[in-house]
Structures are given as structure tokens and as C-alpha cells.
Amino acid sequence: MTVTYTGEVATCRGFGTFLKVLYRWRGSIYKLVWLDLLTYLLVYYILSLIYRLLLNEESKRLFEGVVNYCSFHGNVIPLSFVLGFYVTVVMNRWWNQYTTIPWPDSIAVFVSASIHGQDERGRLMRRTILRYVCLCLTMVLTMISPRVKKRFPTLDNLVEAGLLIDNEKTILEHLNKKFPKPSKHWYEIFLIPLPIVWATSIVTRARKEGRIRDDFAVKTIIDELNKFRGQAGLLLSYDTISVPLVYTQ
Structure with a gap:
């Protein structure tokens, strides 16, 4: 703490x-x-x-x-050396967990600067991409933080918060019914990156409609989305893989 x-x-x-x-x-x-x-x-x-x-x-x-x-x-037994090594591992792990937390700010800047159009569809594309990014982060935190899980215990709570809409909720519920007892690893591989996949689809669609001027901007946004996804997965790895018990003992 x-x-x-x-x-x-x-x-x-x-x-x-x-x-x-x-x-x-x-x-x-x-x-x-x-x-x-x-x-x-x-x-x-x-x-x-x-x-x-x-x-x-x-x-x-x-x-x-x-x-x-x-x-x-x-x-x-070199207790002092082992204790110093353990404390170093714990402190580095604690700080790395904090620095690994993904923030949507950089993606918001790139999306705002790259996806053009002041009409309703352009604004909806930008907002939906950021909504998917926030949804991904919230889903990750519900698997890590008891407080966030208490705030969003079900998909209905995500819908009420405006992070999810009904048809997207139906897709996630279909996956849950198809695999009723998924492991945490399964969630990490399939459910968590799903909003990021939806976001990349919108980026591709925006490029086809000419709302993004060049392929370099598309690559920049997708790289940021992949980076965000990687940091989210790393957070799950920190939560799943603890410090080896032998060091603690």
C-alpha cells in the first residue's frame, strides 16, 4: 500500500x-x-x-x-545479502507497476490530431476510439483492483457508466457463455484486447474514408494502441505472477 x-x-x-x-x-x-x-x-x-x-x-x-x-x-546463510536482494526486487517491482499503468492521454492527442472532420461522424469516431481505450483499462483494473471491481462488478455497470453499449455487451456475454469458466490467461488473451481491436477497426475505416491523411498517422495511432494493450497485459502479468515464494520465505 x-x-x-x-x-x-x-x-x-x-x-x-x-x-x-x-x-x-x-x-x-x-x-x-x-x-x-x-x-x-x-x-x-x-x-x-x-x-x-x-x-x-x-x-x-x-x-x-x-x-x-x-x-x-x-x-x-548470507541473510543480509538475500534480504537486500529481496528488497531490491520488491521496490523495483512496485515502481515498475506504477510506471506500467497505461494512460489514454497520448492516444487522445494522436486521435484528435490525426482523425479529421468536424461533422457528427468524425466526432463519433474519435469519441468511440477513446471510449474503447477507457473500456480496456477499466476491464484490466477490475481484474486487479478490488475497489474497481466493486465499482464495476458486471458488464451492466460498464453500460451504465457509458463505457459499453448494448450490442458490445452482447458480444462479450456471448463469449462468456461460450467459455463459461475461462481462466485469467484466457481473459487476458481474448477479452481484454477486444476493445483495442474495435478501436483499430475504426482507425482503418477512418483511413478509408479519407479522414486520416496518410498511412504514417494510421501507423502512429495503431502503435499507440498496441503500446497501450501491451502495458495493460503487463499489469495483468504483475497481478498473476508474484515474487517467487522462495525469496519471500
């Missing part, structure tokens, strides 16, 4: 600035591991009391031998 805190400390001066960040609870390491820490301290003090109050001298020597054995073999 990413929690913004820079606004609270950006204008701080003097003593206490670092402590204000260090002891912040929301989004902190304390909130994440407090239960594990309490369990560890409880087990530690139970063993300490048993060692100091209940064990005889022979049992204490046996206990100390076990402790020395664990300490020696614990130092054999």
Missing part, C-alpha cells in the same frame, strides 16, 4: 521532522509486523524465563549448546 506523507513533512523545520515520519502508523512497518513482533517477544520471554527459572545446570548447558549450534549455522 502506498501512503502519501510528503505533504505533512515538506514544510517542517527544526526538531521532530524525522520522528514525525519514523513513528507514522498508517502504511508503516509497525502496522505490518506488530502481531509477528508480539508473538516473537512472547516466545522469547517464555524461553528466557524457562531457562532462568526452571532448568537445572545440566539442562542449561544443553540449551546453550542448542543456541550456539543455531547461531553458528545461522551465520552460514
